[in-house]
Amino acid sequence: MTWHRTLLSRVRGLFASRQLDHDLDDELRSHIEMETDANIARGMTPRDARRAALIEFGGVTQTAEAYRERRGLPWLESVGQDVRQAVRGFRKAPAFTAVAILSLALGIGVNTVVFSMVNMILLRPLPVQDPGRLAVITLQQAGAITSPVISYPDYRDIKEQGAGVFSDAMAYMTGLDGLSINKSADRVITHYVTGNYFTMLGLKPAAGRLILPSDEGPDSAEPVIVLGYSYWKTRFAADPGVVGRSVLWDGRPATIVGVAPKQFHGAQPMIDVQSFVPLPAGSPPGYRTVRGIRFLYVMARLKPGITFDQAQAGLRVVGDRLARDHPAELGGVHLRSQTEALARMPAVDDGVTGVSALFLSLAAVVLLLACVNLANLVMVRAGVRSKEIAMRSALGGSRRRIIRQLMTENVILALLGGLAGLLAGAWASDAIGNLSLQGIPIFLDFSFDWRVFAYAFAATVLSGLLLGLLPSFRASRADLTVISRESVRFSSGRSRIRSALVMLQIAASLVLLVVAGLFWRSLSTMRHADLGFDPHGVVNLSMDPHEVGYDEAQGKRFYRDLLRRVRSLPGVESASLGCCGPIGAVPMMQPIQIEGYTAPNGESAPNVFYNQVSDGFFKTLRIAIVQGRPLDESDGPNSPDSAVVNQTMAKRFWPGLDPIGRRFEFAALPGHWFRVVGVSHDGKNADLAEPAMPYFYLSIDQNFFSFQTLQIRSHVAPDVILAEARKAVAATAPGLPVFGEETMTQQLEGARGYLSSRLPATLAGVLGSLGLVLALVGLYGVVSYNAMQQTHEIGVRMALGAHPNEVRKLVLGRGLVIVVVGLAAGIAASLAAAPLIRGFIVYGNATDPATITFVTILLAVVTLAACYLPARRAMRVDPVIALRHE
């Protein structure tokens, strides 16, 4: 067992080398002196004695070197040398180094971010017990879009009649409430849950207890509250003493009984639920019996041994029975069960799953470009250096040693690139993770995914650097004759590979740019589309007086007083309320029955979006009334309920008829008629990408809704008017939280506005630009390298009288072929990819000729410029210099 002692001493030798060198010098000197002394004693002159001593010793330097090699860890030391030399090399070629590291960083960074997002949104399982056995149940009726929400009696029937395939089923809905402690109300995002919500998910409390089936009680019961973990941590500093505390929940007394587990943020992805309260809290009156009130998300757990197919079959039986028993509400109903992961995106067929797939593909193209680029760069560099390498091997560098040197360079490059990619990825993750959605606490667990990073890192390093290493092997085999020849030319085979790689780059970046162009075009079309209202000069702020316990009468009085106060503020042109202002909160939707209208065969009652607004709404937003009158003060509680419908609704349900005076009712509330008093101009309501669809407005004086957005049109600066409005709210209802303060223009840029289109367009634009940059670098590298290699040939030609133009043609010609072939392949690929992209382009055509032409010309100009620069340099070569190169 002496090896560890040896190693220890060697490691010491590595670090204390100066002291030990000194020791060695002393020791060898004393040896020589002793030998000299002995020689003098034998009768030699001092000079001869010293000489003889040195001869006897046999080379002090060699001994010292052998000694040093023995002393330290020579392998490690030579790695140090390799690293130092690599760094020197990088410093001498800063452009190469920067581009290589940048390529790696972009490839790795972009992929890490995109894959992490997809992972977060689609792949990461819910942190509950056995999440793979959870099924999300949705409802579909002929002629209507899939409804993710189900009525309470339907839920009970599914739970009881589906007991053959589901061991349990729970339901919940999401809402906002006021939680007051010491008189200051927090707005909290709440899940109103059935009592078995936590037991079905199989969760354990972080403190206290969770909600139990026995907590789901009658309307009169005092609610119990389970806090979300992060809310508990930020608001109550994770104090376990909060359990058992009395609070005011929407102005009513309630008790906190426990805290949800740390990793659990609610059964919905991406929303960080702050409180959990058992039903009937948050549910509309009559919810227990009326099948038209659909508001619950339903999740079931598969019985052991039951597959999803079997569950679906069992559910179909339940659905058919429901359709038979309740034809009015559930005619033609089809119940669907999906895995929780699949159900995360409401419209799986063309929703976010598709967008993710698209961006995954685009990111993969960027990664491909980065790899190709790196391979090209490393190959070019190896070519340039083959002379140096041949020299080193001629001077006695062993092949292994030389390859190791090249490997060291590549590894350093990879590490630097990986580091840069890591920084880029982490930065982008941070930027995306900080997104928030109109004051709603969004839970974006955008933790940096190491597996993804490792994947991208490995892909880049392996493909780029190993491919680049091939020429090193070849170069290290080069013999001396290489040096004597003037230049080391790539074999034509390798040059063909590189040309093909550049064509690939051009083609791939053309596809990226076309996608980017299509998104931008769609966005710009959207920006110029008619909104139907005038967003300029309007500010919004939202509130919900039920959060401080106001009932309907108190709420109506509050809003009346508030409007009076705000309208009297200086500079206010008009002020009004709307629950789901355009491009704000999600509009409400109800199936309606229209007097004298029968839905086409097999279709259920039409589901229509609507808004509940105060008088002055149309004036504030400048929505044109094309017929009849807007809703005004006359639409009060004592007059018949009025409605304003939009042009599409009038045309759809009363084609060719005068809509004024027509009536309709909610399918869930038969007998409560709304009379059409006016027709408004069509406009955007839920989001900017929506097609024209039926929409109507009701008066809040007749149909109250507690959540409202106050909208003010004024010519005062937004900050000033918002501050005044806040004061007015505080004066009217002290302690009422206000949120969503922004101008209408800001709201348009938000999540429901252009953001949803801008984000993909930006992402595609960034990816496209990256592709362009990478392709340019690759092309420039190859063409300029070829030109450099041809310097000699060009010199000869020019000396023999060739005109500069011919030389230009020679150099440019090769680049031109690469560019043309690459562009043609890119156009073909874009056309082939068009069906995949079609679903994502809101406005415009996936094979839009203008976009493709524009991108092709842009790419042609830029890449030809990249060819032209080296060509011009080649042309200016002085024949004498070129020939002297020999």
Added chain:
Amino acid sequence: MESKSDVLQGTLDLMILKTLDTIGAMHGWGIAQRIRQVSEDLLQLNQGTLYPALLRVEQKGWIRSEWKITENNRRAKYYSLTRDGKKRLVDETAEWERFAGFMSRLLEAE
């Protein structure tokens, strides 16, 4: 010029151990002198090779070194056997004798 014969690595280690065992703590030059005397100049040891060998043996923990003043008032590094080194010398000696016996039988055989 005829080059001085290379000595088998293990042999040189054994020579160092045996020399230090016989004459006690000694510096490099002294060890070289002693080996030359005992070999009666038959072994023309390249004195330089002694030092890497000394380092190697010291790294294995068989000898230790310390700086001392010689009788001629010079500073020199003195090497001496450790307990491990003494044990090693016994083992190596036995091993060498077996090897030498085998070599001579091999060479004497017809």
